Structure formats: structure tokens, C-alpha cells
Amino acid sequence: MADITWLPDGQETFDKVIAAVPEGMRAAMKPKLTEMLAAKAGGKKVSRKIVEAWVKEDLPEPQRSVLMSVLGLDKPAAPEASSLKKAAWKVKGTVKNAADLAKMKAAGQELLAPKTLRITVASASCGLAKGAGAVAAALQDAVRKQKVNADVVMVGSNGMSWAEPVVSVIKAGRPCVVYGSVTADAAADIVKAAASGKVVEELALMRVDGVKVDVTGEKIKYASDKVPAALAKIKDGAKIDFFKKQLKIVSRNAGIIAPDRIEEYIALGGYQALAKALGSMKPADVIREVKESKLRGRGGAGFPAGIKWEACSKAAGDKKYIVCNGSEGDPEIGLHKSFLESDPHMLIEGMLLAGYAVGASEGYVYLNDRYLLAIERVQTAIEQAEKVGLLGKHILGSGFSFSLKVKRGGGAYVCGEETALLNALEGSFAEPRPRPPLPVHQGLNGKPTVVNNLETLSTVSAIVLKGGAWYAGIGTPASKGTKIVALSGNVARPCWVEVAMGTVIGDIIDVFGGGTASGRKVKAFQTGGPSGGLLPASQLKLKLDYDALGKAGSLLGSGGLLVMDEDCDVVDVARFLTEFFLEESCGKCTPCREGVKRLSEIVSCIADGRGTKAQLALVKSMGEAMSAACFCALGKTAAAPILTVMKHFPKDVSAKMLKTIN
């Protein structure tokens, strides 16, 4: 037998080859094969690679094919992971007490304002849709080629969705420079300018001298007070209306921190509220603060969160749950989820606080099935929180234990209704349950359950830190605090912003959205999703307020604000929205199942220009009947789009009437 020096993996691979030879011939074949392999190796030690190359290059067919498949060589090599997919962030250390938290905070601050260069790419869904992934890859490439020492980080969105992809350059001692509408081609220039203290002026949106988070009191100063000459022409971000007129509580970290680095959340005061609650507050104290804050449910109905929590904490049960409602099925809510994609830990901290307050040990984050990025980021955040010990047993050395899971929905609008959502979590059908019992008494698996919207839960950490009274000082008498609003439709600058309750809707459209994209006047707008119907331009002076919008026949909803200009056919939009209800009706109750079907037929007929007065009368009475008889809010409000159009846009409707009959 030829002499062969084996490496362990070479021997192993060769054994596989021999095992593949039919038994009857094995003994006869082995010397011959060994000889061939020895020749191939030419005196070198035989590794797996050499055996594989020999099988691939030297053996005759059909043996070659058979052996290639045995050795797994027939599969195409896995494509190289794109440079965008960086290795998962590894968290170091644990957080068992306040000292650990302070240590991790320092580590996070070092990441946010490093001595070297930090280049961030806004990569919520709105950024990725505009090519943020390619830009990040190009930046990394440029950093490598130019041999610059820089950390290229995927962060969340700062709200300026129209300017995506947004890139920020942070260099010690200099203001942060924010670029907008960056392309992959511009990456090399940006890196070059960053390394040499210059600016690519034509792409620069603004400069930011530092970060000051009012809620937590954390500050990060990027620059000394003197503005370098190279940056003199760039606008100061602190003086731009887009930021000046916002009040950032829930979105305070968005666009600054990397959603997949728990240290960066902690750096800006993250998990301080949890430490405060576990360290110095009783569960009843937390509930008292939330009650005092007058925080109302951000999902649409506006039920006071503190009262819900109190009811659940008093309910008898050996086990209780916290459920985050991230169903978000409204067809114009798109950018609303950006805050979650940008800062998932804020939701986790809110759920921990809710769990502590009501005595729950388990939580579920239920997310819309299309929110893949949000699901991934919340999942990563949960894993990191578990790893450092902020989720799990005896959190921060207390007696409080809490576990959290993400559940991906199946795609049903009705799951925004909390009992239908509970059904979905239990693996049942997307249909609402009768109430009572209320979920706070018998919710998930029949146990007391708090179901809160994701924005509601994300607000809690700020309330616990700064107190309910502080929060109650913001907003209007009926609506406290801030609201995230996602602007879409015919608007010059689609974006998402956080503003104080009571902000005038017309101002939101003008200041943040820059008016209509077409430049024509606003004709109609919609808040609160399809259930809100359409409101006319004369109502633009309405304030962002549960009661004010309710009185106007609409609702605050979960935060979409849709704009339509003068050219918009509002009757056609009513048809579109009625068809939405038709698709999403679960069919459980007859008034909704049959009512929406007939309603949709009639509205479609009107929108086609074949309307009659009798139909309008029928729509009215059907709307009343459905509002009274339907099982849940979906059916109750399904007639809202056409009814509001009939009420506010009579000219548009009469233009759709059949001329011969009427």
C-alpha cells in the first residue's frame, strides 16, 4: 500500500469514500484507491480538501457523481453572506444590579460617541425600502478600502423617511453630520470627507452638536461649542422645525442607537425605569403613576391604561399575562412601526414594568405577520435582555421574574381587536370573543391578561422615570402625553413624528409633511384608519385629541394620518376602504358578514357613477343597523368611510348619481 500521511479530516473523508463502495468490492478497491490518492497528494499530508479534489477531478463517472453526493459536494457552495450582514452583535457582561447597569451604560456611551469614527445608516423599513442596505454595504467597503478605522452601524429611523437613506457621521470633537438621500455611489466620498474632517455639502441635511434625552436626563456631546469652518454652512438640526416642533418621548432614541445593541439603549438611560421600579417602588406605586399620567390606549379606543392595569392586578389568578398588541392592520399605518424597529428595548422595558405592576410572569409580543424586520429586532432584543439578565429570573436581584416571547400573527385585521388577538395567540381563529368576561379577568388561556398597544407599553418607562404628574402635564385635558403620527398619502415628505397631544392636524401636515406632494390644496384627510372615515379640509384645525376627533365623527386611532389633495376622488377612496372591510370581515356575525358585502356592492355602484338616492338612504340605514348590531368594532364602523364622504363631500357624491333616474 502506498504511504499516506493523513490529516484527521482527510482520513475521515476517505473512510466515507470507502464506505460508499459496495461491500463486495470494497477490499479489492481499497488499495487501488489509496494508490490513486497518494499520487494526487504527491507526498503532502492528505486533508479533506485533497480527498474532495481527488474525487471531483480524478474519478470516472458514474462513481464520481455518487461520491460527490455522498461527500455533499454536489450542492452549490453557499453564497457569501453580503458584507451588510455583519456578525451578530455580542453583548458582554451581565446586569444583576445598579452597578452593572452603570457599567454597561458607560460601555454604551463609548459606542455612541467613540474616539474613532462612527457612521450610522438609518435602517428601519422606510430606509431599507430606499436602499439603506446597499448604502451600508458600500460604506463598509469604502471604510475597508480607505483603511479608515470606523464603526459602520445600522441604526433606526429618525423620522425623516422622505430623505432616506439617511447616513450620520460622528467624529469625536466635531458635530455629527447627517446626510440624506445617500446612494451607494456617494459612500466613498462620505467616508473620505469624514476621515479628513470635511463635508459632502450637497448631501448634508444638518449638523447635530449633541444628543440630549429629556426623559432620562442623559446627554451626549459630540462637539465643542465652536462650529468648525467646514460645517458653518450646514443647518443646525436643533433649529430645524422638523425636530423643534416634536416632543420625543417614545421615539427619544430612534435613529441614534442601534436596535441590536442593548448597551446603546442603556447608554441613553434605558432600563433605568425598571431599576427604579424594582428598587424603590411597590407594584401599586407603578400603577398609581400610570393612572396619574392619564395615559390612554394608543391603539384607537383610548381606554386608560392605569385602570386596565389596576383591574388586572386585582383579578384573581395564579398566573397573569402581559400582551403587546402589535397587530397594526390599518392600511395606512406603515411608518408607525418605525419606532419599534428603531428601539425594541423600550417596548421590552415597558412590558417588564407592566408585568411587575400587575403581577404577571409572562408576556407575548404579537406582531403583524408582515412586520418581519420588527419581529427580528424584537427577537434579538429579547435574546440580549435574557443574556444579560434583564429578562428571566430574579431580575436585577429582585424577586421579580418575567419571560417574553414574540408571536408572528397570521395576517388578519380583526386581530387588532384584543379578544381576537388572544384567540390568535392560542392558535385559534381570528374572531373576537364575547365580553364580558374582559381580558383583564379572563384573557389568554383564561387567565387575567393586560392587552396594550405597543405604543402604550413603550410609553411606560418614561412615566415611571419622570412621574405620572409630569406626563399628565403634556397634552390636552382629555388626552395626555404624546402621539406618534405616520404621515402618508399625497404628502410632500412622508415621515413619522412624535408630537404632543393637542397639536393641530393641519400643522402636522404643513410643518412635518411639507403640504401635499402635488402642491394642490388638501381636500380630505383620514386619522384612525378606515374606521375613521374621511374628514374635509375645513376640519384641519382639529386637534390631535381623542375627544375632539371623536366629536368630529372620526377617531384618533393608532397613528396613521393620510392626506388627499383636491384631485382625489373621495368616493372611490370610500369604495377602496369598504372593500377593505369586506376582505377583513371574519364572518362570525351576520350583520357584518352580510352587511359589509351588500354595502360594498352599493358603494361600488355609486363610485362607478350609477348611484341613486334610494341607495344613499339604504346606506344610511344599513350603517345605523350595523353600528348597533355588529359584534365588534370592525363591523360597527365599516360604514364610516361612505357615511363620512356623504356627510362632508355631498358635491362629490351627487356627481356620481345616475342622471336619468334622479
Next chain:
Amino acid sequence: MSDIKWLPDGQKTFDKVMAAVPEAMRDAIKPKLLQMLAGKAAGQPVSGDLVKTWVKEDLPEPQRSALMAALGMKSDGDQKPAAPAAAAAGWQGNAEVMFERMLQEVPDMMREVFRGKLMGIANEKAKGGPITEDHILSIVKEIVPDPFKTTILKAFATMGGVDLSNLEKLIESTPGGQETVIGLLHAVQAEFGYCPREAVVMISQRKGVPMATMYRLLTCYSAFRLEKPGKHVVTVCTSTGAYVNGGGALLRQIREKIAATGANITLETARDLGCANAAPAIMVDGEIFSGVKAQAKLEQIFSESN
């Protein structure tokens, strides 16, 4: 090499034997065979008949049958009638395709012999009924040696059948009952692009959820496909924002083009792709496009899918 005295027909017969050995192994195996044959001859000159006797008595299966056929000898079917080379009562499902795929692994020379033998076994298993996929599977699992077994089973898995091994592992590592079903269905759809019946049946059986319930879940949630999608999946954003920006017209345009060209494209809608800054947007195979890029991408996939 042992000394062999050949009679002319002995040499000829042995050459035939060698010709039947796959070429790649011929050189390696020849000395071994000669040695065996010399042992059989025990010093006597080797005749054609001796070679035949040696093949019949001393060689292991399946080489024995193959060589007997190559030498034109009758198989042991002397007592039994030869196995028919056709399915006695026809095939069921993919059984015939699977049977042929299995035979592909047999070297050309021996294929016909194997066909007869394996068909006999299959007919026996079928007990007078049609041969089913399960019969073929059990033949492969019980009779065929590795690595051919692995190769054939792998080939079966990609033959339009469904390889449920990943799902099986996932179910085993997912404790719980009906509350796990939606998650499992998401995993199935991520692997296959839709929820094949076989996978749904497996979840139904393992999780104790009736098929009627499974079907209702699959249809009340819009995320699940019951049919295999086309070569490309185009998802048009039908958010209200996209609609007022021309999303309805875009949807109509794509729908009509698919109808007109018969392109192998699955068209779906999503209530909100979450990118109002790019409205109206479309998603093609998971990637979001808008504006001019969307039109260019659509043109590309239409030209690919015709």
C-alpha cells in the same frame, strides 16, 4: 497472479465477465477475480463451463445475477417462472416514476436484470393491488444499500414530493399544542413557499388538531398560501396611501399583464409594506421596489417568466 491454464472458451467467457465489470473498477478487481477462479479450478484447465459454475456458485449477489445474465445463463428462476417486468396491477401516484428513478442508480449492464428482480419484489409487496409509492419506498429502505439508498431517497424528496424532515425536527423541538400551529405554518411556508397538504397533515397529526380546524386556520389568516407560488411572487402594497398615489392602477396593470402573457407569476397584495416614503411600492420575492426601479424589475421578471 495465480497461474491459470485456459481452455479457449474459458478465456472467452472470463473476458465477458470482465467486460461486465464497470470500467473504473476493472483493473482493481481483475486480480481478485482471477485468484478466486484459480482457486475454483484447483489446477485444472479452465473451461467456459467452469467459469459459469464459478459465477453461479461463488460470486455474491447482486454481481452474480448480473453476470449470469451477461453470460446468457438462465437465472435461478429455473424453478419459479421469471418475475414479470411489468406491474401486475398498475401503478399508483408517483410509484412508476420513483421506480425508474431507483433503477437509474444501477449500472447500465445490470439494469434490466435488476428491473425484473425489483419488479417481482414490488408486485409481491402489492399483493395483487397496484404498486404504490410506499411499496417503492420500502424497497429502497429495506433492500438498497448505501450510498445508493441515500441518493435515491434524496432524489425522491425533490421529485415533487415533499421532504418533511425539517418540519419533523421543528415539531419535535416545539412543545405545546394548537397554540404552536400558526408558528409552524409560518415555518412551513418559509421553507416551501406555500403550505403543502403533506405538511399540514403532519402538523395536524402530531399536534392533535383536526384537519378541518387546520383548513379554517389556513383560510382565515391571509398569510398562508395553499398553492405553490409561481416563479416570482409580486406583492403590491394596497395601503390607502399607496392607493391615493396610484397603487390601484399599478395593481390593475400587473394583473392584466399576467392574464395577457400567462407569465408564471403569483400576484398578491399587502395592506401595508411599511414604506409610505416609497408609495406605491411593490415587493418582488421579498425585496421592495418603487417608481422606475419597480417598473424595470417588473419588466425583468415578466421576460423571465414567459
